[in-house]
Amino acid sequence: MKTLEVKSLDKFFGRKQALYDVSFDIEPGTILGLIGPNGAGKSTIMKSIVGLTNYSSGLIKINGEVLTTNKRKSLKNVGSMIESPAPYLNLTGRQNLKLFNDGSTTDEEIQQIMEETQIVEFADKKAKKYSLGMKQRLGIAISLLNHPKLLILDEPMNGLDPQSTHDLRDLLVKLAKRGISILISSHLLDELSRIADYYVVINHGKVIKKADSASFLSEGPKTIKFEVADLEAGKAALQSAGFEVTVYDKNLEIPDNEDSTAMNAGLSALNQAGIGIINVSRNQIDLEESLLKLLTDDNNKEEK
Numbered sequence: 143m144k145t146l147e148v149k150s151l152d153k154f155f156g157r158k159q160a161l162y163d164v165s166f167d168i169e170p171g172t173i174l175g176l177i178g179p180n181g182a183g184k185s186t187i188m189k190s191i192v193g194l195t196n197y198s199s200g201l202i203k204i205n206g207e208v209l210t211t212n213k214r215k216s217l218k219n220v221g222s223m224i225e226s227p228a229p230y231l232n233l234t235g236r237q238n239l240k241l242f243n244d245g246s247t248t249d250e251e252i253q254q255i256m257e258e259t260q261i262v263e264f265a266d267k268k269a270k271k272y273s274l275g276m277k278q279r280l281g282i283a284i285s286l287l288n289h290p291k292l293l294i295l296d297e298p299m300n301g302l303d304p305q306s307t308h309d310l311r312d313l314l315v316k317l318a319k320r321g322i323s324i325l326i327s328s329h330l331l332d333e334l335s336r337i338a339d340y341y342v343v344i345n346h347g348k349v350i351k352k353a354d355s356a357s358f359l360s361e362g363p364k365t366i367k368f369e370v371a372d373l374e375a376g377k378a379a380l381q382s383a384g385f386e387v388t389v390y391d392k393n394l395e396i397p398d399n400e401d402s403t404a405m406n407a408g409l410s411a412l413n414q415a416g417i418g419i420i421n422v423s424r425n426q427i428d429l430e431e432s433l434l435k436l437l438t439d440d441n442n443k444e445e446k
């Protein structure tokens with residue numbers, strides 16, 4: 143059974159349509175990255191799933207339960223942190239966790255959650271004294287209470303320092319291995335690309351792409367990057383061997399092909415011209431570039 147099914151979701155704010163026919167699913171134990179520019183509709187989708195906003199039409203099923211038919215039962219399986227974490231500021235972290243516990247999480251489990259989200263050392267301080275990163279970690283701890291099967295995390299890496307971001311990444315992968323499904327949005331695409339199994343890309347309220355991470359990243363153009371001692375002479379040598387050359391970040395880039403012929407031909411052209419080669423690498427397009435290209439194509443399509 144799928145952990146989450148979103149089917150043909152439409153959402154209007156007054157006369158303004160914010161979501162158009164949005165559909166996607168999440169399988170147990172997978173991490174789905176919801177990405178798109180500001181105002182695309184990511185938070186509206188997440189809020190619809192956790193019942194914070196009503197959708198205008200469509201269907202949401204969580205663990206097989208239709209959200210609108212049995213809201214309490216379906217949301218019992220969901221832990222979330224949407225927009226910003228909202229702990230009670232006059233209570234400590236530990237008191238917050240006790241308060242949000244519906245009674246099904248034991249003291250040992252709360253201790254384990256505190257350890258995994260690394261809040262133990264400040265768990266007995268009032269939440270109003272917390273930094274953004276500490277609040278963020280407490281928010282994630284709260285979302286882990288009550289044995290969720292689905293976690294909905296809107297920008298959970300906001301405000302975290304690099305070490306905490308790294309630790310959160312490890313924790314999310316660990317949770318997915320335990321069978322928890324995760325829907326996560328983040329502007330930190332590099333971070334997201336390290337953990338997401340699938341992506342759903344939203345633009346102007348519509349799903350413009352769904353893909354697993356391997357195919358998402360492999361569809362873009364690939365290049366071979368040469369770092370050389372003499373940029374101008376290197377460029378001339380590659381051009382005279384027939385390559386289209388781009389200078390990018392003090393490197394020379396030529397289009398790659400499936401076998402190694404482009405790399406070998408590029409190397410021998412540089413060698414023959416006596417150009418010192420410092421480094422050679424295959425440059426796979428990254429998530430940020432892929433997303434940018436996708437959005438540019440989609441926006442151009444809309445303008446036509």
Ligand SMILES: Nc1ncnc2c1ncn2[C@@H]1O[C@H](COP(=O)(O)OP(=O)(O)OP(=O)(O)O)[C@@H](O)[C@H]1O
Binds near residue numbers: 183185
């Ligand atoms: N309460 C509201 N009333 C009216 N319009 C809204 C409301 N909430 C969101 N919108 C509009 O719906 C659209 C989608 O907003 P949403 O916050 O879901 O985008 P987002 O992808 O989460 O953006 P961001 O990355 O900036 O958080 C935007 O055009 C926004 O202006």
